[in-house]
Amino acid sequence: MFCMDDKCWLLGIDGGGTKTVCVAADQGGVVRARGRGGPSNYHAEGLERAVKSVAEAVDEALVQVGGRREEVVVVCAGLAGVARRTDRRVMGDALRRLFPAGELRLETDAKIALVGGTGGRPGIIVSAGTGSVAFGLNEAGKEAKVGGWGYLFGDEGSGYDIARRGLTAVLRAFDGRGSATSLQQAFLTTLQLDSPDDLIPVLYSNPLSPGRVAALFPLVLQEADEGDAVAVGIIRDAAEALAELAVTAVLRLDLGVSPCLLVVSGGVFEGKLLRRWFEEAVRGRLPQARVVAPEAPPEVGAVQLALEMWRGRDATGDGPH
Numbered sequence: 286m287f288c289m290d291d292k293c294w295l296l297g298i299d300g301g302g303t304k305t306v307c308v309a310a311d312q313g314g315v316v317r318a319r320g321r322g323g324p325s326n327y328h329a330e331g332l333e334r335a336v337k338s339v340a341e342a343v344d345e346a347l348v349q350v351g352g353r354r355e356e357v358v359v360v361c362a363g364l365a366g367v368a369r370r371t372d373r374r375v376m377g378d379a380l381r382r383l384f385p386a387g388e389l390r391l392e393t394d395a396k397i398a399l400v401g402g403t404g405g406r407p408g409i410i411v412s413a414g415t416g417s418v419a420f421g422l423n424e425a426g427k428e429a430k431v432g433g434w435g436y437l438f439g440d441e442g443s444g445y446d447i448a449r450r451g452l453t454a455v456l457r458a459f460d461g462r463g464s465a466t467s468l469q470q471a472f473l474t475t476l477q478l479d480s481p482d483d484l485i486p487v488l489y490s491n492p493l494s495p496g497r498v499a500a501l502f503p504l505v506l507q508e509a510d511e512g513d514a515v516a517v518g519i520i521r522d523a524a525e526a527l528a529e530l531a532v533t534a535v536l537r538l539d540l541g542v543s544p545c546l547l548v549v550s551g552g553v554f555e556g557k558l559l560r561r562w563f564e565e566a567v568r569g570r571l572p573q574a575r576v577v578a579p580e581a582p583p584e585v586g587a588v589q590l591a592l593e594m595w596r597g598r599d600a601t602g603d604g605p606h
Contacts, residue, residue, distance in 0.1 A: 297587030300325030302415030320345025363397030395420035401586025408546030528566035
């Protein structure tokens with residue numbers, strides 16, 4: 286593989302249940318462009334749609350630098366839904382067809398989020414967007430993943446979980462089984478509906494995807510921050526669930542006896558109450574933990590891993606020139 290006129294691009298891709306982001310970097314790892322596509326968790330979207338979303342993000346980034354897929358030499362894609370070996374094979378085979386001259390490294394979205402969040406240092410990241418997961422790395426190189434089991438049987442504290450519980454609370458209140466909540470009007474206004482009765486065709490006849498459900502979670506954060514008791518309860522439970530992910534990952538990696546870098550990532554942590562309660566719950570069990578924002582976004586973490594591959598190949602004489 287040869288680079289002509291310095292036209293060699295490294296790509297870092299972050300793909301989840303709501304969107305896909307791709308950054309194009311030069312041979313020095315400097316990010317030159319950024320593109321976006323749709324959701325790319327193939328379990329939720331199907332393989333064809335997931336690959337199309339990645340292609341959209343890639344092409345948008347490359348067009349900004351005047352590049353082509355044939356000029357891509359290394360790709361690191363961190364995607365939701367590829368933790369298992371079978372998933373990596375299926376998605377990896379599909380993605381390799383996009384890059385005829387490039388080498389592909391497929392990681393979980395949690396792994397690239399950790400690399401970007403800590404700058405490659407040991408620590409823990411808790412990601413809470415459409416789904417939720419904790420991922421960690423210790424000094425010995427041991428990794429641990431906690432959660433990330435998907436919206437049907439896990440993802441506690443995620444955007445999907447928060448939105449689903451908010452919608453459930455609205456329906457219970459409408460029945461008279463639950464407390465009145467300002468979430469009702471918030472959801473109805475956003476979905477342009479007149480009554481909770483109208484939610485049925487939206488949720489079932491033309492069912493919302495997990496990503497579209499999760500997109501409603503900011504409404505719950507907002508109502509909680511404004512004091513709605515039902516929303517407050519949902520957010521408190523979500524904070525506790527996310528803290529449990531973090532603490533479990535720390536203990537599995539034996540990081541609890543020394544200062545531990547704990548990165549939080551994802552739109553769920555933008556809620557003021559949730560972030561505060563999360564930190565309180567973590568520090569109650571792990572007083573040494575230092576909760577911080579990510580140093581860089583996941584797609585930049587993916588570029589860092591792509592750059593490692595590029596330099597490793599070049600150092601052995603096997604890489605592009």
